[in-house]
Amino acid sequence: MQPQSHETRVDILKGLNDAQQRAVTTTDGPVLIVAGPGSGKTRVLTHRVAYLIEEHGVSPWHILAVTFTNKAARQMYDRLERLVGDDARKLTVGTFHATCVKILRRNAHLIGIDPRFTIYDDADQLEVVRRTLKDENLDPKHFAPRPILSRISAAKSRFIGPDEFAQQTGSYWEEVVARIYPRYRDVLRQNRALDFDDLLGEALRLFDEQPEVLERYQDFYRYTLVDEYQDTNHVQYRLVKALSEGRRNICVVGDPDQSIYGWRQADIRNILEFKRDYPDAVEIHLELNYRSTSSIVSAADNVIRANRQRIERELRTENDLGEKIRIHEAYDETQEASFVVNEIRRLVSSGEVRFQDCAIMYRTNAQSRALEEAFVRSELPYQIVGGTRFYDRREIKDAMSILRLIANPQDAISLMRVLSNTQLGKGIGARTLDLLNGWAALHERSLFDAIASAAGQSHLPPPEVNNRAANLLHAVHQTIQRLIDQSAQVQLSKLFDIAIEETGFAQQFRESGDPEMIERWENVLQLRGVLTGYDDLREDIALETFLEESTLVAGQDSMEDGENQVTLITLHAAKGLEFPVVFLIGAEEGILPHSRSMESENEVEEERRLFYVGITRAMNRLYISYAFRRAMFGQSDLSFRSRFIDSIPRDVIDAPTAETARSSGGTTRGPRSYGQQTATPPTPVSEVPDLKPGQRVFHSRFGDGTVLEVQERSGDQDVTVQFKRHGTKRLLASMANLIVD
DNA sequence: TTGGCACCACTTTTT
């Protein structure tokens, strides 16, 4: 046997524990694998696929594996390539969305959808809602677009269309949504666009309405594996169910404790009730953690146990105790960032770890700013994963909208963007656009058709624009048409060059000496660099392929492995990853748990799971930090450490400061020392203490409070105190008899 | 019609 050839059965099972082996070899019928963090889930999944191929002679093209991110898919390919060789390439491994796009591109015409659809991302969707609100004469101040979109998306995630939605509105606000929803759908249809929810929903509709198509896919994908099953929504659940009907060779893997996408309509019941749908399902639990030290596992286990809505189970490890968990209070977010940076510098210079072993995790993207500044100042290498993504930058969006317009001129959102952000739209103002949009609505045609008509390129009566506008529109139409004509003939990067010249997009950068514009231009060039990667593809599919891939990238997908740099990442995006050293920052009430989640117990429990996910990313060292005061909206406010920290057992914490922490009325307060400031020495009660902003004080009548402001006043102090129960008071220090806490 | 300026509300998390 050659060393390169496939591993034998024995090899496939070698090194796996009993539960893992069962998870790999139980291949007849439905299987539910509940896999705790670090329990070798990915290993089990890949080995299971290899086992199917090697031991059961299943053809790899009959296997469908659905992952949460493209990165996870790629990782799975790579591992399988090592296990089964070239056969790996015949597998279908991808995200739900990517898989559905493929299915729809082939079959959407069967359910009345143009397969050349554009995919609308979150920003596009919001724009459609905004415009629809405007058309309906609703004030976006009173009816915020974001919640409306979320509600529509929630409905779509449960396969509820506009008509059904209208039947079950429970409030005036929902009635407004019910008015917007059908119009939203019509705009997308008009623009030949599908949003993220449609990719799943229309695929499901295809299966519903075209049983023979479903049968074909059922026959094709005979074995289905779904990773991160706890994060699937109702439509995804039904897709999986439909595909695996009949053969029932379905294997789902997940962990209810790591369900963190409830807000995206992930339905935890999918995993909890799997056995109701498949009564004969075999349930296998992987609970032995191979990833983390036992200190970290103990912290994680205790944190998650505090959740009430949970299936009781235990996370175990045979690993050593390792380093204790460090909990650090910083003065503010700047100090917090320096603490992290200094600590990383210290660890790396001791030779113990490399930069790439370290990750910093936070609840909200905004928190990355202070970190980034600290990293730039310290000149340590770092990467921000996700966050303000490359494709979210203004200039990139503008450049992309040109490409999207070429791929789909019906896409009015992109067209509007091009008109308002490139020289092409110069001279075409609100009045003209109103006329064009009115014409489009009247004739039920697209905005592009309206322009064509105004340019005399249509048999329909043209919109009543003035001569000057008509001339401009004629030029616009010609330019776009010319670009469309070229798109199937030149390489993608070449097309891009032509497009940014002809639309005058490039011009604005070249003329400006502004350093900010130069930086933006460099980003545009970077985008061009990405495009050259598609130059080898056939000209007629390169553009479409690029647009599709760039829309469906997940935050994690942009992560660079192998570079020696620190990773900055949100807790959500960090799911599924592991790092030897993890800094979990911003462990404060209002951030983690997030203030928007604090009203509902369900949501606080989800926040706790998020905290749990963060902890369990760490292999050897875990730092948890919080700030005493934190700037939000540019203003600095006081913070209190997160209640979640209290669930971590003392004996795994290495933080002298944590010893002094105690609870008061549900909110836990931090210890006395603030970051690099030294602790205030205990003040004798009899003296009038020297007060400083930030100090915790006690007043005999008003109770606990915090000093906000101090004004010196001829030997006395005029202090403003924020009391916990009695609001803000101004007091004279000599009279108030404040006791420094 | 455009561009500049002032004001505003906002920031969860993402395929």
Added chain:
DNA sequence: GTGGTGCCAA
């Protein structure tokens, strides 16, 4: 500290 919106003057 940001980005989007609205008003005004040219």
